[in-house]
């Protein structure tokens with residue numbers, strides 16, 4: 118019985134709990150048949166709408182051919198997906214590691230970095246989410262998420278994230294301190310989201326030029342740059358991949374979530390094959406269910422739809438629309454709006470206000486999440502119709518006033 122499960126008891130009362138029974142496009146239904154407009158996409162997963170039929174059909178077609186891959190071998194759909202994701206990325210990123218999700222892929226990327234550089238130190242940023250295993254938590258999870266779980270993994274240290282309000286002088290100070298950390302040439306890798314925090318829900322933006330500066334300095338000292346695009350990837354921020362905003366090519370890029378639009382579990386690290394090479398012998402990168410053929414079929418179709426429909430353009434346009442529409446409510450309850458594309462944060466006066474707005478919207482049929490204390494994080498399916506978008510925004514507006 119779900120009612121007796123630990124997860125259920127943990128969430129009940131603390132958050133609005135939605136026992137999902139059906140979903141389609143930008144709508145979801147609970148077990149009593151109540152319908153909600155969804156402004157979460159399952160947290161940046163169903164970017165192309167819940168239960169996208171084209172993706173499901175591709176998955177079923179593959180299931181009728183072959184469902185499982187080999188540890189030492191491949192299925193044609195795995196080869197096809199690897200070629201497609203590599204072609205979508207900047208030149209030089211030409212090798213993929215097969216994972217089942219974001220956390221696993223992040224952990225793999227750290228192993229690859231240590232194996233390649235023969236260095237131990239890894240730098241992350243405070244407050245960024247990279248997953249729930251020990252190395253991914255060590256990268257920067259907030260105190261409350263880690264204190265009972267320590268010791269985490271040694272030599273993985275988070276530093277302060279230079280957010281957009283830091284100012285020019287603050288950013289210069291960040292760059293100087295960051296360079297000093299790298300100057301000993303003993304840091305294997307820096308792990309970061311590409312200029313916007315999506316994971317813990319803060320939707321904080323980095324100071325402009327952040328990723329470019331991090332790229333420049335990591336390259337100077339032989340430190341690898343690992344960019345986590347688990348939340349930002351697949352059109353969410355107004356580009357197919359958020360590294361495109363500053364035209365930065367990392368050494369490794371990590372995807373999950375929107376990669377298969379929620380149709381199957383899959384994650385990946387894509388990087389330079391030269392970097393991956395030592396890991397094949399020095400770090401075992403095996404994942405039995407990583408890149409199953411059915412997951413690859415779903416991921417391939419997902420990528421093809423983004424490219425065919427230029428979904429990122431919809432994210433850019435609708436993101437601007439949402440921000441403009443909601444700006445008029447900035448006042449007592451809503452303090453500011455920030456974000457990129459359709460990854461939008463509504464910073465409320467305090468956590469209590471954010472919680473009240475979420476509760477009221479929920480009762481009224483709008484599914485939204487409070488990502489972090491006082492921040493409501495909007496991530497609607499990018500393909501949401503104008504009608505449903507307006508309907509959802511009208512509900513939200515009632516409680517922002």
Ligand code: PMP
Pocket residue numbers: 160218219220221223246247248249310315316317345346347348349373374384
């Ligand atoms: N990185 C980011 C930015 C994420 O948002 C998440 C998931 N919230 C992860 C990594 C971990 O991915 P997963 O839940 O698939 O392990």
